[in-house]
Amino acid sequence: MRVALAEDGALFREGLVMLLEAAGHEVVGCAEDGNALVDLLAAGPGATADVAILDIRMPPEPDGGLSTAERLRTAYPNLGLLFLSHYAEAHYLMRVLQIRTESIGYRLKEKVGSVAVLSDTLDRIRAGEIVIEPQLARRLVDRPTGNRRDVVASLSARELEVLGLMAEGRSNGGIAGQLVVSPKAVEKHIANIFTKLGLPADAAEHHRRVLAVLTYLRSHQDGA
Incomplete structure (x- = not known):
């Protein structure tokens, strides 16, 4: 599938790109903050995506992934959303579910470090499921x-x-x-x-x- 990515940590961002490409997905663009991702997806047909991966805690602060997702939800209603975080927090999850209750996921960064887990998560989101980090659920x-x-x-x-x-x-x-x-x-x-x-x-x-x-x-x- 076609995936767009926003993550302010350079090493983790590049690692995700490698995992996605190893799984056969097309990375249509990377950004280091939410505003850049919105601009990237608005650039034209070549930047369209099936799923956007967002770091919850990235610029614009304090929780840029969530505010960015709200903007993307308005502009692209069919876009799947995967939120990644170092923290399994209930208040983050409740905000995620206020944005959408299908085609959305919230996973810990440390749990998506393999091709199999990341691909399974993306496939389920694209299929319309809610994917919640098992530890938190x-x-x-x-x-x-x-x-x-x-x-x-x-x-x-x-x-x-x-x-x-x-x-x-x-x-x-x-x-x-x-x-x-x-x-x-x-x-x-x-x-x-x-x-x-x-x-x-x-x-x-x-x-x-x-x-x-x-x-x-x-x-x-x-x-x-």
Whole structure:
């Protein structure tokens, strides 16, 4: 796929370019800050991209990746977004999900240092999935706070496992493979989660998945 990149750390930026090219992706341009990336993508057809990779904490300060993504979302609604950071922070994730709840990802820099992991992340984003750093997703699901504790208590251990994998952006097939169960079993667990969370039965499957994940991510902030 065609990828644009903004990262203010020169060594990490060049390393990402090498990984992307090794995976067979076309890097349409690199920038060291958000403003330069916006200008690059506005330059013309030759600079169009399928996914933009952004460092969350880069110029323009303080969180240039997030402000840049908001500008790109307005200009290019179909552009996938991958945020990279040294930090797995809930408040960053909530801002990411305010920008979009599909075709978007938030990963730790140290976890995308291989062709396989980076390519899998990009493929899932391009396919319309939410890709959340597993470390952060599991921490938020496993440690709910505030007035949603009663909802958490109503879920079984297996349902929590399924929800944790949903929060990572995994498909039903991906969840089944991870837990070594049948797709039908996963569908049953997800249906139970939707029911216990009180999510509307007439809503689209994708919409209910997003609502389920957001319920738990927001529960992390209730006691903050």
